[in-house]
Structure formats: structure tokens, C-alpha cells
Amino acid sequence: MKTRALGVLLLILLAVSPASAEQLSWSWTAPVDGTPVHHYVVRVSVDDSAFYLLTQEPTTPTITINQEPNREYRLQVAGVDIEGHQGGWSLVSDPDVWGAPGACGKPGRD
Numbered sequence: 883m884k885t886r887a888l889g890v891l892l893l894i895l896l897a898v899s900p901a902s903a904e905q906l907s908w909s910w911t912a913p914v915d916g917t918p919v920h921h922y923v924v925r926v927s928v929d930d931s932a933f934y935l936l937t938q939e940p941t942t943p944t945i946t947i948n949q950e951p952n953r954e955y956r957l958q959v960a961g962v963d964i965e966g967h968q969g970g971w972s973l974v975s976d977p978d979v980w981g982a983p984g985a986c987g988k989p990g991r992d
Contacts, residue, residue, distance in 0.1 A: 903949060903950050903951075904948070904949055904951070904980055905946050905949075906947065906949050906978075906980055907944060907945070907946045908947070908957055908975070909944040909945075910943045910944075910959050912943050912961065913961050913969060916963075916969060917963040917964075917965075917967070918963060919962065920941070920962055920963050920964040921939040921940065921961075921962050922940050922945075922959050922961055922962065923935065923939060923968065924936045924938065924939075924940070924945055924957060925958050925971075926947065926956070926957050928954065928955055929953055929954050930954065933958065943959075945957075951981035952979060952980075953979065954977045954978070954979050955977070955979075956974050956975050956977055957974075957975045958974055
């Protein structure tokens with residue numbers, strides 16, 4: 883019950899994210915062993931917060947989510963078979979920050 887509530891809460895937060903949010907795609911490799919994957923479960927951490935389960939359950943190893951600028955996102959995914967058995971969570975993705983360009987290098991004389 884708690885997991886469902888957190889998933890619904892996250893969906894609401896993504897749905898009302900500011901107009902400055904950008905839809906960005908993430909992808910991963912499917913498991914090579916075990917039973918075939920029916921769908922994936924995805925959880926996200928924003929700015930080193932606790933991971934929240936997304937309500938989207940993609941059937942292919944890719945997902946598109948709204949990301950706000952200058953926020954750090956990390957994802958984990960797990961495969962779920964047709965009977966509902968979930969495999970282990972993937973390693974945590976490298977942090978991704980979408981936003982304004984980084985700082986320029988220090989100016990110097992030519």
C-alpha cells in the first residue's frame with residue numbers, strides 16, 4: 883500500500899512539473915538470463931533523495947520522463963516476468979543533470 887501511494891504521488895509531481903521541464907529518454911540493456919521480461923519497474927532519485935517508484939511500467943528497455951533543469955536524476959530498473967516475479971535492481975545510473983550550459987573556461991590573452 884505504501885509503494886502504491888508513493889507511485890501515485892510521483893506521478894502527480896511529474897504531471898504538474900513546470901513548463902521548463904524537458905522530456906528526456908533513458909535506456910538500459912535487458913537481462914540476458916532468467917525468465918523473459920514482461921515489463922520493467924523504474925525508480926528515480928532526484929537530488930540524492932530517496933528512490934521513488936514510477937507508475938510507468940515500460941515493456942521495452944527505455945523510458946521518457948520529465949526532468950526539471952538543474953536537478954540531478956538517477957534511475958534504477960528491474961525486470962518483471964509474466965507471473966509478476968521481479969528480478970534484482972540494476973546498478974544506479976550515473977547522475978544526469980539537464981539544464982543550462984556549464985561554466986566557460988577562464989578567459990586568457992591570445
